[in-house]
Amino acid sequence: MKIFSKQKDTLDILAFPPEILVEKGQYLLVSEGDKFMLAQVIDVSYADIPGILEDMLREVSLEIVNHENIFDPFDTGSLTIMIKEARMIRCKIRCIVEGDRIAHNSSWLPSRFRSCISVAKAELLRNVMKLLGKRRIHIGTVGGEDFWVDAESFDGRLTIITGKKETGKSHVTKLISTTLVEYGALVIVLDINGEYVNLKRRVDGSQSSIALRHEVLEPGKNFKVRTEDVGLRTFMDILIHVYDTPSSSSREFFRIWNAVKKNKGEVTLRDLIDTIQKTQLHESVKEALMSRLMAIEATGIITDNEDCVTSFDEVAKCISGKMLVVNLRDLLPSTRRMVVEYLLSKLTELLQARRLPPIFLVAEEAHLYLRDTYWDDMVTRMRHLGLSPIFVTNQPDSIPETIYRQADNIILFNFTNEADLEAIAKTSRIDSESVKAIAASLPPRYCLLIGYLVKDIPVVVKVREIDAETMGKTRLFFELYDRQLHIARVGKEQVA
Structure with a gap:
């Protein structure tokens, strides 16, 4: 050559x-x-x-x-x-x-x-x-040789993991998350597909390395919060951004909340509903507030029952590493967004008050439930709060350009769509020609590492397997059908 x-x-x-x-x-x-x-x-x-x-x-x-x-x-x-x-x-x-x-x-x-x-x-x-950190994350192989990155390269950094479906985005996210937990980190996962709930088990059914440090929160079941804990600001955000409450109704709710707080000392959902029913309001305002509060009550997440309330401070306590999975799988879109609004507000409060150690937040398919203002707020304040977000999405154009420009790490899987490649290429830390040429030819489970985690020297890595029940595999009809036929055939042969 x-x-x-x-x-x-x-x-x-x-x-x-x-x-x-x-x-x-x-x-x-x-x-x-x-x-x-x-x-x-x-x-x-x-x-x-x-x-x-x-x-x-x-x-x-x-x-x-x-x-x-x-x-x-x-x-x-x-x-x-x-x-x-x-x-x-x-x-x-x-x-x-x-x-x-x-x-x-x-x-x-x-x-x-x-x-x-x-x-x-x-x-x-x-x-x-100079990947010489004390804590190594074995990502996979380069040319058949082991390749790792430093766990410190995710700490205090914004990481975006993106690619087409079935290319391995969630797989590498689980690999990174479980390793961070093994190193003592607190990782909170917003799990929209229920893929992280079984990471405490290996493929053979035995306990994984994080089995004792893995907890699943099911909103409405083992995860409920008091109205007072939600607070006026977060409750207003839920009404405005999740339930599209008109401004006139929002102003009345603000006044009613303060009135209940002044008269009762603390606010409950039932007191809010009763006060709205008794107060002289325009019929449209009363109907708007009542319908929304009844919908919130029906979710079972915000409750007045002290006995079944979840203390997020206690749940999130981390001594030697913990993965806290918030299972959003079976929730309605509006309920899902409500849970996320509360969680982000609560995390911000706890981090500001230094009641939580710095955390890693994994947002799977974040574009489905996270409004744009929160993207900007999280990224702008993350270093000061102690928040290290990891966004996972197959729609790169759904992430605002301002977020991409602040991304420290990008883990890129295969993309062939020109619009998707263009969205990443114009804001990544390497030239657009490289992004378009390499990403379009990546096989499944191969990714391009870009940014701080490889010291701005982009590398193509074959992602290794992980010994845990990942549950991210696509369910196929004919695969199940063939398996059932095989079982039936073996059964007949044994009888014969």
Whole structure:
């Protein structure tokens, strides 16, 4: 392999078929003396040779006319054929390394003829990235070699995990989350599909490494809160943003809440309903408030029964790591949003008061229940609060551009839709050409790591398996049908 040309940060390398054992996303090491360059492959194509079309047309025409290949007793055409088979490997220059110094914008160029080009090993990449943290998360493999990132790279950082469905987004999220818990972190998961509820079990049914540090909250069952704990501000947010309460009705509710608080000392849902029924209000306002409060009461999440109230402070207490899964699977969309409104408000309050340690918040399919204002608020204040969000979505265009621009880490799985790729490419921490070229060709369970967790040197990783009951597999009719047929067939054979 030889260097052919360089344009800005793009390096073209000339290679012949026996040398071409590289794939998109792999790194080539271009070294000369005590310096070397790391260049990531983004495309492999045929070399553009002058006159190649005319030569090929002439050969094809002669084969058609003679009905046989051209006779070449001295094999003089072998060199010509080898030249015609030459490939051009297009790469992006990621960094120049000299000793312990790494430069991302160096003007150094290796010699076209004296430089040595080889495939970079995973160990070299780890050393260049200085992934030497005390807490390693074994993500998977690079070129068959183990590759890990530092758990510290998620701490106080915004991480976005995105890709098409069935590519492995939830799988890598579970891998990261369980490892963080093993290292003593408090991880709160907003689980919309019920995929995290069985992480305490391994595939064989035995207990997993986080079995004793895994708890599931079922809103309306083992997760209920007092009206007083919800508070006026959060209750108003629920009425306005979840139930679309008109402004006139919201103002009356604000007044009624304060009146109940003044007269009773504390606010209950039943007192609010009774007061609204007795107060002289416009019929439309009364109807609007009554219908919404009755709907909230019917969810069973906000209650006046002190005996079945869940103390979130106690539940979230973490001594040696804990995964707290809020199961949103069987809830109505409005109830789901209500639970999230309360949780985010409560977490903000506890973190501000230093009653909770810094936490990791995993939001699965967050675009379905998290309103835009909360995205901005969480990201803007997360460092000061001690909140490290991990957003998981298959709709990258649903996340505001302002959020992408503040993302520290992006874990990108396969995307082929141009609009999705464009949404990520224009705000990621690497060039858009690399994102579009690599992401579109990623197989399932392969991802592109971008950002702080790889020190801005993007890497394609094959995600490893996790020994836990992940429950993220797609249920298929014919797979179940074939299994039942097999069981029936075995049963008949045993009887016979």
